[in-house]
Amino acid sequence: MTIMDKTSEYADFILRKSQLGGLHGFDPLWMPEFLFPFQRDLVEWAIQKGRGAIFADCGLGKTPMQLVWAENVLRKTNRPVLILAPLAVAPQTIREGEKFGITVTRSNDGQHGGGIVITNYERLHHFDPADFDGVVCDESSAIKHAKAKRRQEITVFMRKVPYRLLCTATAAPNDFFELGTSSEALGYLGFEDMLSRFFKQETKKDYLGWGRAKYRFRGHAAEPFWKWVCSWARACRKPSDLGFEDDGFILPPLREREHKIGAGAVRPDMLFSLPAVSLPEQRAERRATIMERCEAVAETVAAVDGPSVSWCHLNAEGDLLAKLIPDALQVAGSMSVEQKEERLIAFQSGELKRIVIKPKIGAFGLNWQHCSRVTTFPSHSYEQYYQAVRRCWRFGQCKPVTVDIFTTEGEIRVLENLKRKSAQVDNMFSSLVAHMGDAMKIDRAMTFDTEEEMPTWLHQ
DSSP states (O other): OOHHHHHHHHHHHHHHHHTOOOOOSOOOSOOOTTSOHHHHHHHHHHHHHSEEEEEEOTTSOHHHHHHHHHHHHHHHHOSOEEEEEOTTHHHHHHHHHHHHTOOEEEOSSSOOOSSEEEEEGGGGGGOOGGGOSEEEEETGGGGOSTTOHHHHHHHHHHTTOSEEEEEESOOOTTOHHHHHHHHHHHTSSOHHHHHHHHEEEEOOTTSEEETTEEEEEOTTTHHHHHHHHHHHEEEESSGGGGTOOOTTOOOOOEEEEEEEOSSOOOOTTOSSOOOOOSHHHHHHHHHHTHHHHHHHHHHHHHTOOSOEEEEOSSHHHHHHHHHHSTTEEEEOTTSOHHHHHHHHHHHHHTSOOEEEEOHHHHSSSOOOTTOOEEEEOOOSOHHHHHHHHHTTSSTTOOSOEEEEEEEOGGGHHHHHHHHHHHHHHHHHHHHHHHHHHHHTTOOTTOOOOSOOOOOGGGGO
16 A cells, blocks of 8 residues: 555545545435525535435425425435424425425325325334435424433434435524434434533533533534534524525514513412522422413413414413313323324314414424414423424514513523523524534535645554
8 A cells, every 4th residue: 555545544534533524415306496595505415415404493494495305315216205293294294295296195104105205203113214215304303302212213213214304493502412312313423422522521500411411512622513513414594694695584573571470379488489499499389370370371362363372381281271261272292193183283274263282292393374472381491482482483474473471470580591591592503503604615525735744653
């Protein structure tokens, strides 16, 4: 082996260690006119990448983008492509496909006739990964939690599928753990390897934490981390993040109104209410004030002429809201998948005027631009709050959206935590977009025009 061969081999070794290289796809075979320029840019990148993620905000057209991606994989391989979607999103995707001339068929039991097939995440166990050459995870935050059964099931299913695409509006750029699970599902660096490479475990309380472990960036790792993420993902909250005009993608006003109900629950050993600090105290506060909070929500919703959605977190909240709000129906966790989908579709079509639901059931993937009134109770999950609001406040919404947030004096710290996370997400997303701009300029071929200094042992 010559010195030049050894030099090239060593350079390839360094590139592999950087975790930045790799195009596993192909040049697009079909790029339709209905895609906006920024959508076309994202789809072309995803097809050429082969295994990638598109983190595009609500209403930016992830459905047509993933359908065009799937159609290209189908034409390239002549093998089926599977789309995994949240509840009630499958019929919505099929209608979108019909609008764009892309055939999508639904399967609930694993039986299919080829082409582009869609099913719910809850039914993945019926399917055989060997049947497919492509998989799309719509609202891929379903694989967020490292130890969750669904995340493990999806990762194993996708492991040997050649072409993979993750699509979500909330990649939670402040939640690095989710980025690790997404990378692992795509076949890149695993989340534990990500932690060991870019992060250092700490015990201080002011660092980001997952479970009991606390982590912070290693001293050298912040910039390499974002470059690594941008090697397999693209993100945008508006077309201008990718260098395009925002015409047609400007959101109407969002009005968030806070309502403090009563004085909060008073502990037996206290003379007056104090903000709940621990999670048990916050849960106790929430349960003690269910009646007051739900009555306030019902009074607000009763004055609304058009459709409304009322988000809740406790079963008791949902049951009581369904009783107090006129003409409201609840989508409850105890219902069958078919019952949940029936009510979600009825609300989306306008047949049902008022709906009561938990974010973890219906806050992902659904288009509710026909609704501009939202009520909710605060929680510590920024993702759930963001997704719940964005069902209605999304591109395509023509009216200002009003979100009424009902809390008590005792839950004030929960609301403060939600606001803190919102600001953190905005800052972190800006960093991701900035590094993405730099990453898009990088020549992945990495041609070398200067001679490298070789270690002496390579000459032997």
